[in-house]
Amino acid sequence: MLYSALLSLAAFMFCLSVFLVHRASVLENDLRKLQGDIILQFNQPRSEGVNGKMAKMSERREDIKPSTLPNSLSSLKVSSRRVKRQQGSCRAPTSFLQLTANTNKQPDIKGNITVIPWTVSAQQGNAISQKENRIVVQEDGYYLVFGQVLFKSPSTVMGHIIQSLSSTRTERTPTELLCCLQEMPDKTPANTCYTAGVVQLLQDDELELVIPYRPHSLISMDADSTFFGVIQLN
Incomplete structure (x- = not known):
């Protein structure tokens, strides 16, 4: 049990x-x-x-x-x-054109003005082109126009004028856009005259830089001293 x-x-x-x-x-x-x-x-x-x-x-x-x-x-x-x-x-690049004095040629006297022979030193875009010694505008708009001349003449006053020949006028009479005057020193005469400004231009307008007639004017043809150009702003 x-x-x-x-x-x-x-x-x-x-x-x-x-x-x-x-x-x-x-x-x-x-x-x-x-x-x-x-x-x-x-x-x-x-x-x-x-x-x-x-x-x-x-x-x-x-x-x-x-x-x-x-x-x-x-x-x-x-x-x-x-x-x-x-x-x-993607916008088109800004157009510009700069001319420098052609060292292979001499300034050309035409009546009461002197014209500098130019050659292209820098260019971009299609809105500005060269025609002989003038700059031709291909598009309407605002442009920066500039020019410089180095004078070596013993004279009281030297200078240059940038003028345009408008495509809208029946008679292509030049219109003064910019003017530059520079007093020359008596001893060792050498002085630059520079001017620039913004102007409104139309298609086919032509620009040129001219020097009022001076019988014994001496102009430096160096690229860094004498030049003329236009830059498109819009």
Whole structure:
């Protein structure tokens, strides 16, 4: 009898230990699942209402609207600026033309004026071209016109005039645009006369630089001393 009682007690204790081990394993799994749910709740937006998924989706939409729209607008502004820069970079380059004195020729006296023989030293674009000793405008617009002459004549006053021959007039009489006068020193005469200005020109207008007649005028034909040019401004 005692032996049977001990055997039954041992079997009961064994079953109890197996049951406790199983419950402990179940409780451990439940605890891990609960921890995972808590971590997930902290990482996700809080939801209210009966349908939690719909609440989360609505909160996400509300969160997206104020944050993404400004970014989209700013990206549009940046892209529009890039387009403008690309359009600006695609514009035709500014046209200009600079003439320097031709050292192989001598100044030409025509009536009461002296004309310097010119040669092209720098040119870009199609809005300005050269015709003999004149500059021809190919497009209407505003232009910067400039000219310099180095005089070596012993005289009271030396200078030059930049004039235009308009294409709109029936008689192509010259119109004075810019004028430069320079008093020459008595000893070692050498003085530059420079002038520049912005003028409105029309297509086919012709510009020339002339020197009022001086019988004994001496002009430097160096490229860095005597030059004549036009730059397109628009």
